[in-house]
Amino acid sequence: MTEYWVEVDEQSRLIIPPDLMEHYGIRPGAQIRLKEDSQFLQLNRPLTHLAKIYLEVTNRCNLSCQTCIRNTWEETQGDITSETFARIIKSIKKLPSRPDVFFGGFGEPLLIANIAEMVAEVKKVAGKVELITNGMLLTEDRSRDLIEAGLDILWFSLDGASPEQFSEVRVGGFFSAVLNNIKTFKHLRKKHTHLPEIGISFVAMRKNIADLPRLIHMRNHLGASRYMVTNVLPYSEEMCKEMLYIQSIDRLDSTPSHWEPRIDLPRMDINPFSQEALIQTIRYRNNVRINNVALSQDRGHCPFIERGSVSIRWDGAVSPCLPLMHKHISYLHDKPRSVKPYQVGDLSSQDLQSIWDSPDYFAFRKLVSAFDFSPCIRCGGCSWSETNEEDCFTNTFPTCGGCLWAQGVIQCP
Numbered sequence: 001m002t003e004y005w006v007e008v009d010e011q012s013r014l015i016i017p018p019d020l021m022e023h024y025g026i027r028p029g030a031q032i033r034l035k036e037d038s039q040f041l042q043l044n045r046p047l048t049h050l051a052k053i054y055l056e057v058t059n060r061c062n063l064s065c066q067t068c069i070r071n072t073w074e075e076t077q078g079d080i081t082s083e084t085f086a087r088i089i090k091s092i093k094k095l096p097s098r099p100d101v102f103f104g105g106f107g108e109p110l111l112i113a114n115i116a117e118m119v120a121e122v123k124k125v126a127g128k129v130e131l132i133t134n135g136m137l138l139t140e141d142r143s144r145d146l147i148e149a150g151l152d153i154l155w156f157s158l159d160g161a162s163p164e165q166f167s168e169v170r171v172g173g174f175f176s177a178v179l180n181n182i183k184t185f186k187h188l189r190k191k192h193t194h195l196p197e198i199g200i201s202f203v204a205m206r207k208n209i210a211d212l213p214r215l216i217h218m219r220n221h222l223g224a225s226r227y228m229v230t231n232v233l234p235y236s237e238e239m240c241k242e243m244l245y246i247q248s249i250d251r252l253d254s255t256p257s258h259w260e261p262r263i264d265l266p267r268m269d270i271n272p273f274s275q276e277a278l279i280q281t282i283r284y285r286n287n288v289r290i291n292n293v294a295l296s297q298d299r300g301h302c303p304f305i306e307r308g309s310v311s312i313r314w315d316g317a318v319s320p321c322l323p324l325m326h327k328h329i330s331y332l333h334d335k336p337r338s339v340k341p342y343q344v345g346d347l348s349s350q351d352l353q354s355i356w357d358s359p360d361y362f363a364f365r366k367l368v369s370a371f372d373f374s375p376c377i378r379c380g381g382c383s384w385s386e387t388n389e390e391d392c393f394t395n396t397f398p399t400c401g402g403c404l405w406a407q408g409v410i411q412c413p
Contacts, residue, residue: 032046052308057112108134119150133154156198245409302403
């Protein structure tokens with residue numbers, strides 16, 4: 001976190017540095033949500049600012065991971081065309097500021113033969129450029145090409161720290177091969193002042209959570225500067241057994257949060273003397289803070305809306321977020337939940353700025369920002385929660401009360 005000292009002028013206006021104004025889209029007429037806490041004011045990014053693009057260049061993959069959405073869907077598979085990619089580049093050039101671009105979705109980007117050339121083209125018109133891969137197809141030549149293309153961060157999906165655990169989750173993958181590919185990439189990037197950064201994405205489950213500390217201890221060997229841990233999103237009944245967040249999802253049959261005491265904890269060692277007491281204390285997680293950091297939000301919040309992001313599918317369809325890109329089944333409260341895709345535009349007939357500025361899409365972002373959806377995550381799971389088509393608060397498609405991303409359970413870079 002970077003700190004800035006800013007001044008207040010004679011009209012009581014904050015003088016914010018120009019680079020921050022540009023980065024966060026703070027322009028005349030922008031609407032900014034202001035949140036008050038006990039010790040600070042939080043300014044959220046304006047809903048009018050497009051800051052990040054998730055770009056799915058393919059929904060095909062070379063592996064058959066246990067955790068994958070592909071195990072339960074029947075969608076057409078395909079790759080982005082050169083025409084669609086050219087329209088994306090043209091659309092980005094028209095935006096008032098340079099957005100970050102993340103190459104990733106529900107496929108393996110390195111299946112695209114000219115992926116390095118695509119990264120280089122995006123880098124010319126965008127801000128930070130990231131890409132996520134399972135690492136199996138990262139040859140030495142491809143590593144060199146991605147580095148020279150100007151990639152800022154390369155994320156590797158590693159769900160284990162041993163050959164046995166890795167191959168059990170990532171069916172068709174080989175732990176030793178991925179480690180060798182990461183090592184080669186790390187060596188090649190030294191000539192480029194340690195860029196791109198290396199990130200590790202870890203899907204936590206009962207079967208592999210014990211590997212997480214070992215994987216973090218491998219950071220120097222891997223050259224990793226960041227780790228992102230997410231829970232597993234069960235796309236099958238079998239994967240429900242691997243969930244690690246059953247108790248962390250607040251249920252309506254528990255004590256209502258406004259009846260719970262506010263508890264402020266200091267930084268404290270977690271050891272045999274303290275761990276049981278701390279576990280019992282943080283069960284009031286709705287109102288617990290550790291060193292003034294809240295353990296839970298008071299309501300849902302969409303990370304995609306807060307990032308000012310949009311998601312582009314391989315065929316040019318535009319959605320507000322990754323979860324709404326594809327039709328799929330996931331499980332909530334051990335029951336299947338059908339999620340319909342939601343498209344806000346199509347790049348075959350529109351440019352990105354016109355899609356982003358459309359009144360219906362802006363109204364949707366404002367609705368999700370307020371997050372006045374029924375609490376499907378916390379309740380026992382009635383029939384309303386079995387789809388994202390409507391909820392008991394009279395919201396219509398798409399409803400977000402059952403979204404695990406909005407509760408901080410599932411996350412992505």
